[in-house]
Amino acid sequence: IYLIGIATTFIYNWLMVSISQGVLKKVRDEMFAHMQKLPIRYFDTHTHGDLMSHFTNDTDTLQQMLSQSVPQMFSSAMTIISVFIGMLVTNVWLTLFVLLGVCVMLKVVKKLGGQSAKYFLEQQKSLGRVNGYIEEMINGQKVVKVFCHEQEAQDGFDRVNDEMFHSADKAHTYASILMPIMVNIGNVQYVIVAMVGGALALSGVDTTITLGVIASFLQLSKSFSNPINQISQQFNSIIMALAGAERVFAVMDEEPEPEDDPDAVSMEGMKGHVSLEHVYFGYDPGKLILKDISLYARPGQKIAFVGSTGAGKTTITNLLNRFYDIQSGSITIDGVDVRHIKREELRRNIAVVLQDTHLFTGTVMENIRYGRLDASDEEVIQAAKTASAHSFIMRLPEGYDTVLESDGANLSQGQRQLLNIARAAVSRAPILILDEATSSVDTRTEKHIERGMDRLMADRTTFVIAHRLSTVRNANAIMVLENGEIIERGDHDDLLAQKGRYYSLYTGRAELE
Secondary structure, X not given: OHHHHHHHHHHHHHHHHHHHHHHHHHHHHHHHHHHOOOOHHHHHOOOHHHHHHHHHHHHHHHHHHHHHHHHHHHHHHHHHHHHHHXXXXXXXXXXXXXXXXXXXHHHHHHHHHHHHHHHHHHHHHXXXXXXXXXXXXXXXXXXXXXXXXXXXXXXXXXXXXXHHHHHHHHHHHHHHHHHHHHHHHHHHHHHHHHHHHHHHHHHOOOOOOOHHHHHHHHHHHHHHHHHHHHHHXXXXXXXXXXXXXXXXXXXXXXXXXXXXXXXXXXXOOOOOOEEEEEEEEOOEOOEOOEEEEEEEEOOOOEEEEEEOOOOOHHHHHHHXXXXXXXOEEEEEEOOXXXXXXXXXXXXXXXXXXXXXXXXXXEEHHHHHHOOOOOOOHHHHHHHHHHOOOHHHHHOOXXXXXOEEOOOOOOOOHXXXXXXXXXXXXXXXXXXXXXXXXXXXXXHHHHHXXXXXXXXXXXXXXXEEEOOOHHHHOOOOEEEEEEOOEEEEEEOHHHHHHHOOHHHHHHOOOOOOO
16 A cells, blocks of 8 residues: 555656646746737837746746645545545534534635735736836846936835735735634634534433544544645635736737738738828827828838927838728728738838847847848848948857847947848848937948948838938938928928928927927
């Protein structure tokens, strides 16, 4: 029997580890896969630290429940069932008294457990906020130091940390007092059963109750209460896991980007004829950001957007990629409405260089090739030359095989931007969007990039967002936006001749705000 026990214990532990880790792997896989389908709007409204908390803290609570609490509950449940049958066989009347004690226990569990669950959910939310704040402060630590805001940062952390402390304190308080209450209810129940059993035995009302029956029933009663107490010990981690699971499933329940239209086309061989006609859009449907935007761009043309911050320049480029869908009007590429083009095919044909750079852990070659995974080494090198990045790459320790880590921390901001531009160059996309692409490079490097960009834009439709008006003088058309409307349009000379908003900005009589 002992040998069988050893074997079954080994199998049991092996199964529980395999099952718990397998479930967590599946949860993480499905959650990450679902996040890839979520719209940009979701990531714009949630901090990175809070999103990371779903994959770490929330799934860790599930792991603890699956590996410890669930096995304990299963074992305790089997014990409760078998002991309950034993009590029924021994004496039905005394069993009823035990069930009364169980009813009291369930009432206590419902009351305290409900309060504990509420605060455990708040604790997990607070933990996400703490992670988000820490992630934000670590990324902005240089800014904090420059402006001597260490105390303000500390005060902010104390505030979110205090919120987490109060919710965690109440959650664990309710969960911790549950076990001693349950133990004492079990002790009171034990005494009552002993007194009732003794009274029945002495009165002779029930001749089946003897001293031996009472002794054996009391032992069964203790065996019945112990597993209930063991379950109450796991109540803490169970409630925490349920709170974590609620947050995980809240992510899984988020609406993904709408499916492509059934009649959506792939648009192979896209040329890049882009047209916006009477476009209206607002992130909040009740508050329009763009109002009656109309423009047309042909392959090889460079269209520039200038205007104050918040005028809607970046919003237009977001609509081209279908990160958001317009309220009214139409956006067409090669005569086809973008809503009738497969999203993957649409975004593959639009290369974007953002002001905020991002490089992945890997070699320089791999980071540039991210723009088109089937690009050859020669094509990657040619793209780097186009972006004026080849010379500084060759000065790196391993050249194109140099491994970049921590978002390219060993490169300057300008060098990281050059790699982003090279990534766009290798994509061969017929439409190119440059959102302040040269804002992080010096004037000399900017001249190199402009020459490279001229080669890059030769047969592409290019949209440029710029605050430095000197970078858009050679644009075929310049759109001046204010409050979501195009107030002026034309090339550089035309706009100067109009002596309007663009003229004021270019001559320094007005400033971009």
